[in-house]
Amino acid sequence: MSMFWVRHVLILELKKIFSYRVVFWVQFFAGTGCELAVAYFVWKAVYEVTGRSEISGFTFHGLVLYSLFASFSAKISRGTDRGYISQEIYDGGLTRYLLYPLPFFPYKYVTHIAQQIMGTVQLLIATPLLLYVVGDFGGQNLTLGSFVAGVLTCFLVGYLHFLMTSALELVAFWQDVVWNILVMLRFCVGLLGGGMIPLAFFPSWAQRLIQFTPFPLLVSFPTRTFLGQVSLQEWTLSLGLLLGWSMIFTLLVNWIWLRGVKQYSGVGV
Amino acid sequence: MFVLSTIARYIRLFVYFVAFSFSKGFEFRFDFYMRILMDVLYYAVAIGFFKIVLMHTPNLGGWSEPQMMIFVSAYCMVDALNMTLFSNNMWMFPILVNRGDLDYYLIRPVSSLFFISLRDFAANSFVNLIITGGMVTWAVARYPEPISVWKVSVFLILVLNGTLIFYCLNIMANMLVFFTQSAEGFGHMVWTMMKFGERPDRIYTGFLRRLVTFVLPFALIASFPTRLVVEEFDWHILLHILGVTSGLVAVTLLLWSRALRSYSSASS
Numbered sequence: 001m002s003m004f005w006v007r008h009v010l011i012l013e014l015k016k017i018f019s020y021r022v023v024f025w026v027q028f029f030a031g032t033g034c035e036l037a038v039a040y041f042v043w044k045a046v047y048e049v050t051g052r053s054e055i056s057g058f059t060f061h062g063l064v065l066y067s068l069f070a071s072f073s074a075k076i077s078r079g080t081d082r083g084y085i086s087q088e089i090y091d092g093g094l095t096r097y098l099l100y101p102l103p104f105f106p107y108k109y110v111t112h113i114a115q116q117i118m119g120t121v122q123l124l125i126a127t128p129l130l131l132y133v134v135g136d137f138g139g140q141n142l143t144l145g146s147f148v149a150g151v152l153t154c155f156l157v158g159y160l161h162f163l164m165t166s167a168l169e170l171v172a173f174w175q176d177v178v179w180n181i182l183v184m185l186r187f188c189v190g191l192l193g194g195g196m197i198p199l200a201f202f203p204s205w206a207q208r209l210i211q212f213t214p215f216p217l218l219v220s221f222p223t224r225t226f227l228g229q230v231s232l233q234e235w236t237l238s239l240g241l242l243l244g245w246s247m248i249f250t251l252l253v254n255w256i257w258l259r260g261v262k263q264y265s266g267v268g269v
Numbered sequence: 270m271f272v273l274s275t276i277a278r279y280i281r282l283f284v285y286f287v288a289f290s291f292s293k294g295f296e297f298r299f300d301f302y303m304r305i306l307m308d309v310l311y312y313a314v315a316i317g318f319f320k321i322v323l324m325h326t327p328n329l330g331g332w333s334e335p336q337m338m339i340f341v342s343a344y345c346m347v348d349a350l351n352m353t354l355f356s357n358n359m360w361m362f363p364i365l366v367n368r369g370d371l372d373y374y375l376i377r378p379v380s381s382l383f384f385i386s387l388r389d390f391a392a393n394s395f396v397n398l399i400i401t402g403g404m405v406t407w408a409v410a411r412y413p414e415p416i417s418v419w420k421v422s423v424f425l426i427l428v429l430n431g432t433l434i435f436y437c438l439n440i441m442a443n444m445l446v447f448f449t450q451s452a453e454g455f456g457h458m459v460w461t462m463m464k465f466g467e468r469p470d471r472i473y474t475g476f477l478r479r480l481v482t483f484v485l486p487f488a489l490i491a492s493f494p495t496r497l498v499v500e501e502f503d504w505h506i507l508l509h510i511l512g513v514t515s516g517l518v519a520v521t522l523l524l525w526s527r528a529l530r531s532y533s534s535a536s537s
Contacts, residue, residue: 022449022451023449023451023455026455026458027455027457027458030458030461030462031457031458031461034461034462034464034465035461035464037465037477038464038465038467038468041468041472041473041474041477042322042329042468042472044472045326045329045330045471045472046322046325046326046329049326049327049328049329050325050326050327055325056325175297175299175300176297176299176300177297177299177300177303178303180300180303180304180306180307181303181307183307184303184306184307184310187307187310187311187314188310190314191314191317191318196314196318197318197321197322201321201322201324201325202321203321203324
């Protein structure tokens with residue numbers, strides 16, 4: 001099948017994101033500013049009380065940088081997770097994808113990539129701003145190379161996130177409302193993925209347990225890549241794990257999809 | 270007499286909303302149970318976050334672990350109240366404006382703000398309200414020092430007040446859709462900014478402190494009420510909360526009437 005449509009879908013999706021420019025930029029600046037401000041003041045209070053210059057391998061500025069990259073790693077990897085697949089099933093819009101010569105999942109994945117691109121653009125704006133405010137790298141090995149590797153990792157990790165979200169969204173074949181499952185995924189990714197606190201802060205038994213889940217791959221892995229904490233060997237190993245989890249979720253999504261489509265009525269609400 | 274009968278009419282109307290929402294809630298059983306689970310997970314994440322942070326520091330913002338648990342239970346209760354009373358309505362509000370469906374609310378013989386804000390009562394989140402009630406009881410019961418009944422009563426009233434503050438901030442942010450016409454609104458922004466209220470207020474300094482205690486008073490939602498319980502009672506804090514809340518409600522009502530004047534009824 002020709003891949004001619006990919007460029008068009010990507011451009012259309014980007015235009016859609018920008019159709020409400022004020023909303024987009026206000027949400028970006030207020031959202032990012034708020035998250036960073038909260039992280040800054042929480043960690044500042046912690047370091048002031050303890051009087052320590054380093055906790056679990058992080059200086060204060062290092063943790064502020066971690067918060068920035070964790071926030072954007074989560075944002076870039078999750079791309080679209082607002083129920084766009086479940087909504088198609090719910091209102092019968094899925095029918096057109098079954099009829100048109102357009103593959104459903106690749107189409108949705110391209111829209112996901114468009115959101116990832118926007119997240120990357122925002123990161124490119126936020127990083128120099130934060131570095132200007134903080135004034136140093138907080139002892140982290142952040143370089144141009146690690147930054148590029150971090151962005152690449154986010155895009156690769158985004159595929160796993162897309163699959164995990166899709167598996168949950170396809171529950172819409174049987175249930176009318178699934179948004180709350182997606183929110184639960186966000187909570188799990190936030191805490192267990194290292195989005196709220198670096199996993200190094202967790203008790204060691206919890207760190208060992210979390211390694212058996214895909215969550216650290218979604219936020220902690222790209223964030224640590226940005227900060228230059230991941231060696232080439234660890235990066236390759238983590239990519240292998242990512243591949244493994246992606247295969248599991250591809251099979252799962254296929255399995256749910258085949259069963260769901262069979263009983264899809266096409267009647268929208 | 271007229272005022273009393275009006276209040277009675279609104280209470281009757283709210284009871285109808287609740288009854289209707291419960292029957293609707295049980296219609297979507299999966300959603301009913303999943304939403305309960307979702308909120309329980311939110312509470313678990315909130316507790317987990319502070320437990321982990323407090324493993325590395327003896328206190329945060331001057332509060333030890335038992336004090337922090339009272340604070341967490343307070344903002345979880347505000348969240349449960351908000352999810353029960355307002356959240357469904359706030360999510361739908363930008364869509365109503367965007368599609369021009371607000372017309373149906375404006376022509377009814379009741380306050381449009383009341384109708385839009387409280388029509389969809391979330392029966393499933395009501396269960397979470399009971400759970401957060403349990404959390405407050407647990408946090409107060411395990412507190413190493415005795416807390417008097419009147420302090421707990423003031424605390425619970427101020428938690429209700431915190432819900433009102435969050436509602437005002439949420440609807441004011443959503444009112445911006447009258448000007449932007451976006452169906453998405455700015456509700457997400459308020460949820461993100463609520464993070465200011467989910468941390469003890471003493472960690473904030475300078476301009477940000479003034480912002481979250483006066484202009485966007487997220488710190489008054491749960492942090493200030495907690496201070497009244499776990500620290501020596503300070504009348505200044507109580508007066509501060511009441512003063513800022515009154516101002517916020519007045520601004521909300523004023524902005525609502527202004528925003529309605531900008532409403533074009535045009536759908537998009």
